[in-house]
Amino acid sequence: MLDRQSAAYSLTHRDFRDDEFWRDIPAWKDVSRGDFGSHLWQSKNSIRKLSNVKDVLGDRVSDDLIADIEAAFKIAPMNVRITPYVFSLIDWNNPLIDPLRKQFLPVASQMLPDHPYYLADSLYEDVDSPVPMLTHRYPDKVLFLPLTTCPVYCSYCTRSRIIGGSTESIEKDTYGPNPKNWEPAFEYLRQHPEIEDVVISGGDAYNLTPKYIQLIGDTLLDIPHIRRLRYATKGIAILPQKILTDDAWVDALMSVYKRGRKMGKQVVIHTHFSSPREITQWTRDAMDRLYAEGIIVRTQAVLQDGVNNDADIMIRLTKQLSYINVRPYYVYIHDMVPGCEHLRTTVRDGVEVEKRVRGTTAGFSVPTFVCDAPGGGGKRHISSYEYYDEENGISVWRAPEVKPQELFLYFDPIHRLNPDAQARWQNASGRRALVRACVDQVNPDLSDEQRDKISQRLEGIVR
Numbered sequence: 001m002l003d004r005q006s007a008a009y010s011l012t013h014r015d016f017r018d019d020e021f022w023r024d025i026p027a028w029k030d031v032s033r034g035d036f037g038s039h040l041w042q043s044k045n046s047i048r049k050l051s052n053v054k055d056v057l058g059d060r061v062s063d064d065l066i067a068d069i070e071a072a073f074k075i076a077p078m079n080v081r082i083t084p085y086v087f088s089l090i091d092w093n094n095p096l097i098d099p100l101r102k103q104f105l106p107v108a109s110q111m112l113p114d115h116p117y118y119l120a121d122s123l124y125e126d127v128d129s130p131v132p133m134l135t136h137r138y139p140d141k142v143l144f145l146p147l148t149t150c151p152v153y154c155s156y157c158t159r160s161r162i163i164g165g166s167t168e169s170i171e172k173d174t175y176g177p178n179p180k181n182w183e184p185a186f187e188y189l190r191q192h193p194e195i196e197d198v199v200i201s202g203g204d205a206y207n208l209t210p211k212y213i214q215l216i217g218d219t220l221l222d223i224p225h226i227r228r229l230r231y232a233t234k235g236i237a238i239l240p241q242k243i244l245t246d247d248a249w250v251d252a253l254m255s256v257y258k259r260g261r262k263m264g265k266q267v268v269i270h271t272h273f274s275s276p277r278e279i280t281q282w283t284r285d286a287m288d289r290l291y292a293e294g295i296i297v298r299t300q301a302v303l304q305d306g307v308n309n310d311a312d313i314m315i316r317l318t319k320q321l322s323y324i325n326v327r328p329y330y331v332y333i334h335d336m337v338p339g340c341e342h343l344r345t346t347v348r349d350g351v352e353v354e355k356r357v358r359g360t361t362a363g364f365s366v367p368t369f370v371c372d373a374p375g376g377g378g379k380r381h382i383s384s385y386e387y388y389d390e391e392n393g394i395s396v397w398r399a400p401e402v403k404p405q406e407l408f409l410y411f412d413p414i415h416r417l418n419p420d421a422q423a424r425w426q427n428a429s430g431r432r433a434l435v436r437a438c439v440d441q442v443n444p445d446l447s448d449e450q451r452d453k454i455s456q457r458l459e460g461i462v463r
């Protein structure tokens, strides 16, 4: 029977928070709407260190929580950087279960040991990279990483190996924008007429100056075979104020967009909302400006445990975003990168959430749920696995037009399996046997050598 009380029928996605919520944070109780609405004030007051957390929250944060955060700083692969906008949207009365706190400010008590088959570069972006800063995996589209800094750092980042600077536990080759270093990528694109589509990611296009937005856009538009550009930024979700107050940046983007339009080429923004809690009246105002200018904004989310692996939340997120003309594009199953085991969910969660989101609103607003196959298979529809051993948390995938000869494996988090299955994962030979059994289900004709190679790749011994 239809449940007309359900999230699908609710109209609350039309409500946009517009109160002065930051005044609940002791250090910001006297900050005016004008200051809070300025992107410069937001950037200057971003939370980067434990001492910032303490200074800003004062007695609203317990010693226990501070100790928990401090312990996470020692082991997490991502640095912390949170805009005051996001920081004050966290429910500081219930920080442990808050979906925004979970995404941007880890606590050690919730972190789990990495999956035995995690890889720092789980998607093989570096393996499929012909020249620095470029990944060319699919026939006609590429991923360009002109910088590796962002206005916020997400615990779930798939590129934690290079994004956001060294942490207490790992060294990274993080880089800022520098046009001299982009030339090999541009030259590769000029030399490859099959490429039509460039994702300008990173890092985050918010951290490109207007001059660099323009330079990258113009250089790519000048390459005759390139037809589509996407500037990737999480900014609209975590710092919508910039769209409203950084005219130079918006103007640079709009000039690339308008030039592209005259040339018959598509220039769009790809952004990144994972929780309806990231959306307020600021978001709506920012989107109203971009929509009036005509540029398309698409969004993607990462499915995270206790954040959004819940159909009601995803339905609300989808409806609220499409209400303000953001087009939901992808929902990713969490990549198998380090430091996020507590945030990963199962392929089953993805299948079930997608099943309920589909049918709740316009088909063109329903995001495609995908698994970006570890080992560089690329994005695959969440229900398109060749085989799924749900008990042991192993799914096997093919990518016929990307890497036709290979099988790809994704693994559900071990803590979500039953105790018997968890025990099977405990030692290396047990794990190999599980993998082998699943691979044999899909292709019983593999040689021993091919089977060994699959395990060696999972173990990071070969690539």
Ligand SMILES: *Cc1c(COP(=O)(O)O)cnc(C)c1O
Pocket (backbone or CB within 6 Å): 135, 136, 137, 138, 141, 142, 143, 199, 379
């Ligand atoms: C995601 C991605 C793209 C773009 O893929 P779409 O499915 O068109 O969004 C291109 N190259 C790489 C390496 C990617 O990971």
Ligand code: SF4
Pocket (backbone or CB within 6 Å): 149, 150, 152, 153, 154, 156, 157, 158, 159, 163, 202, 203, 204, 234
């Ligand atoms: S904004 Fe994107 S690139 Fe930057 S930390 Fe978050 S997920 Fe990673």
